[in-house]
Amino acid sequence: MTDSPTPWQALPAHPQLQAAVENTLNAWWPKVFGYHLLKMGAFSSAIDTHRCSISHQISLDCAPGGGVQADFHQLPFQNACIDAALMSLLLEFEEDPYRILRETDRVLISGGYLFIVGFNPLSSLFFGKLLPSLRQRAPWHGRFFLPSRVRDWLSVLGYQVISDERFFYHPLIGDPNRFAFWQDVLHAWLPGAGSLYLLVARKVDIPLTPLADKWKVAQPKWTTAATAGRAGRVVGANER
Numbered sequence: 001m002t003d004s005p006t007p008w009q010a011l012p013a014h015p016q017l018q019a020a021v022e023n024t025l026n027a028w029w030p031k032v033f034g035y036h037l038l039k040m041g042a043f044s045s046a047i048d049t050h051r052c053s054i055s056h057q058i059s060l061d062c063a064p065g066g067g068v069q070a071d072f073h074q075l076p077f078q079n080a081c082i083d084a085a086l087m088s089l090l091l092e093f094e095e096d097p098y099r100i101l102r103e104t105d106r107v108l109i110s111g112g113y114l115f116i117v118g119f120n121p122l123s124s125l126f127f128g129k130l131l132p133s134l135r136q137r138a139p140w141h142g143r144f145f146l147p148s149r150v151r152d153w154l155s156v157l158g159y160q161v162i163s164d165e166r167f168f169y170h171p172l173i174g175d176p177n178r179f180a181f182w183q184d185v186l187h188a189w190l191p192g193a194g195s196l197y198l199l200v201a202r203k204v205d206i207p208l209t210p211l212a213d214k215w216k217v218a219q220p221k222w223t224t225a226a227t228a229g230r231a232g233r234v235v236g237a238n239e240r
Contacts, residue, residue: 006046010138012172017196018046020168021088021117024198026051028163032113034083040072040104041090043117054083072100077107084113091150092119092142098153105157108203114159116199119144124171124186125195139172147197159201166194 008014029052037054039045045059045067059067060075070076072094085104091097108114119125121144128140135141151161169186170176172195176183186193 007042008046013170013176016170016176017168017172020196021198022048024165024167024196025049025086025115025117028113028115028200029053032084034109034112036082036084038075038077038082038085038104038107039067040085040087040100043090044086044088047086047088049086052084073103075103075107079106080109082107082112083109084115086115086117088115088117089119089139091116092139092144097145101153101157105159105203110203110205112203114154114199114201114203116150116201118147118150118197118199120166120193120195120197121146123166123193123195124169127171128173134173147199150199154199154201158204160204161199161201163198163200165198165200166192166196167198168196169194171195 008018011017025047029049032052032054034054035056037049037052037057039047039049039057039059040061042061042063042065045061045065049057060070060072061067062069062071068076072090073096085108087100087104091100094100104114119139119142125139126144128134128137129144147164151164154161169183
C-alpha cells in the first residue's frame with residue numbers, strides 16, 4: 001500500500017520543504033494550549049502536529065478529502081470556539097486572503113494563536129517568477145505577499161504579532177541538498193531572505209470602555225476652611 005499524494009508533493013523539494021515547516025512549528029507547539037486546533041487547507045492538514053498539546057485537531061479544506069469540507073470564507077463553527085489556527089501556504093492561492101483572515105478571527109478565542117506560513121517574495125524564491133518555464137507552476141503561480149503586508153492585515157484585526165521568522169534559504173530550483181554552504185551563508189548574512197516565513201500572532205481584544213473614562217481623575221471640590229469664619233468674626237469684634 002502506497003501513501004496517498006499530498007499537496008506538498010506538487011512543490012519542488014517537497015520533502016525538505018515540508019520538514020522545514022514542521023521543524024519550525026515544532027518549537028511553538030508546546031506553548032499552545034486549549035481544546036481545538038484548526039488546520040486550514042490541504043497543506044496545513046498534511047503537517048505533522050502531534051507535538052501540539054491540543055488533542056482535538058480539525059483538518060478543513062474546501063476540496064473533498066479527509067476532515068471537514070467547508071468554505072474558508074464561511075467556517076462552520078460558532079464564534080470564539082477555536083484555540084489555535086494554522087494556515088500553511090493558504091493565503092497565496094486564495095482570491096480574498098483578508099476575508100479569510102477575518103473569518104478566522106471570528107472563530108478564534110481571545111488570546112488564541114494564529115500561525116501563518118507563507119512564501120517570502122523578498123528571497124531567491126522570486127527568481128522562479130522571472131522564468132517563463134516556471135511562472136505557471138507551483139508555487140510560482142500563486143501570489144506572494146510581503147510578510148509586512150500580512151502583518152498590517154493582522155494589525156487591523158487587532159492581533160499582536162509575537163514572532164516573525166524566516167527559514168529555508170533555497171530558491172526551490174534544483175536539489176536543495178546542493179549548495180548547502182550558500183544556504184548557510186544566506187542565513188548568516190541575510191537572515192530576512194528565507195524563502196518561507198512564519199508569523200505567530202495572538203488575538204487581543206480591545207476594551208469597549210475608553211481608557212480615558214476608566215482613569216479619569218476626579219476634580220477636587222474646594223471648600224472654605226473652618227477657621228476662616230471664626231477669624232473674620234474675631235477681627236470684627238476687635239474693630240468694634
